[in-house]
Amino acid sequence: MNTLPTASLSADNVAPIMSVRGVNKTYAGGFQALKNINLDIRRGEIFALLGPNGAGKTTLISIICGIVNASSGAIIADGHDIVRDYRKARATIGLVPQELHTDAFESVWATVTFSRGLFGKPPNPAYLEKVLRDLSLWDKRKQKIMALSGGMKRRVLIAKALAHEPAILFLDEPSAGVDVELRRDMWRMVRELRAQGTTIILTTHYIEEAEEMADRIGVISKGELILVEGKQALMRKLGKKQLTLTLRQPMTGIPANLNAWSLELADNGQALVYSFDTQKEETGIAELMRALAEQDIEFKDLRSRESSLEDIFVSLVHRPKETAA
């Protein structure tokens, strides 16, 4: 019988395509960029590494890709140790760097051909043509890279990273300096790649991007991986809902007999905001409504909003450490 396993089962049973074990990085100046990072990436997923600037996202990617040496720890990519078996490991990885580093004087076609060769793959013009067409670069293949716009250069970098048909694709801040249209295009392309079986790891500090695309999210802050969760689970677990009531009469303070609810005043007393946990059986909304009616507090509008990943992220990064240092 050939039944499809459920999502959670398959995720747990399949061997990870990449595992990071106990990776530390201290730069020559003494700055500790990464602290004991342990992370498994599942085959075929889109994993978003989320964190503020300077959190260590790029350092982690750079270590996996071979650009920076780890101080300690081990990384296995598609079954190959990235140091001992670097040829096989690196051949499975494609990297789109954050900065627009390009060979200005090269043509688009020359640069993707170069990338494919550099990664040890025999020429395959038909494949490269497909990559360029998918990225809307085919018409520009003869142009010098320096003549392209920033967004187009970003596409060229993606094409270079895909030139050797990697199983794992790293996108380091893919949306940095990219307009809305290109961002949408890129998201679409990333989903297509995933559909073809490519595992995608992206770093971002745009929550919108992670929320839009990721299957799982890792949050990194000050060199530590503070959380790894499925996006849905994360939003469920930490998700809060807010109910905002627009009042008929502005209030100066919250009446004492409403203290049972966590209420806040907003808009100079024009609105009353109630935050509640979506996971709880009792949200307390019905009781609040009754209490408001008893107090003769009238409202003309009400709306409720789920907290976004951004709210969750901010609360995580700024949360005081639970374990004593």
Next chain:
Amino acid sequence: MNFYGIRAIYRFEMARTFRTLLESVAAPVLTTSLYFIVFGKAIGSRMGDIDSIGYGAFIIPGLVMLSLLNESISNASFGIYMPKWAGTIYELLSAPVSWIEVLIGYVGAAATKSVLLGLLILATARFFVPYQIAHPLWMMGFLLLTAITFSLFGFIIGLWADSFQKLQVIPMLIVTPLTFLGGAFYSINMLPPVWQKISLFNPVVYLISAFRWSFYGVADVDVVMSIGMTCGFLIVCLTFVWWVFKSGYKIRR
């Protein structure tokens, strides 16, 4: 061995030459022609023969070596410095290529360019002075060995340099004086005995001497000694590059 990788680097570097054909080829040919006009024709016509070779013909091997050294160093140092400067080195570092493959690609391309240039200068010289090549195979051998050794040296400079100034400083302050004092325009036997001894510490003396021997069968220093010195320098450079890649010095943080 990642042959596709080597080929990609080699082609990339050769494409860079052809893109900048004017500065890569035309400029050194023009400079050398000027040397021939000034030293070969104008001044040379008033000079006596050296080792019974006419002065114009005498300076040909030295001039070829002069360009070969400069071009090997600048081609190779530029080749590896540019990706560092432009940031595109990330791709090289993340690629499944070993240091030896990177080296074959970059140094191979730089040496190819400078050998082609050396031959072009020889052809240019034909227009100014008649000369013969007594040992053509040895001549090609010396040309190749020197081009490879000094491309390797240039590669090291390119790895070490972290600014365009540093890229220029060693060729300008060390290599150019050494080549001028290396007997390109004179035989070191013409120097006072003390300076002859000092000259023996200049590696370029051995290169030019051996190269001139392949043309006219006369040399300032023993040919075997010259080959030994060049190979020794080649090994020093190789060892250094090996260490650089192993330790990640200036490349991998």
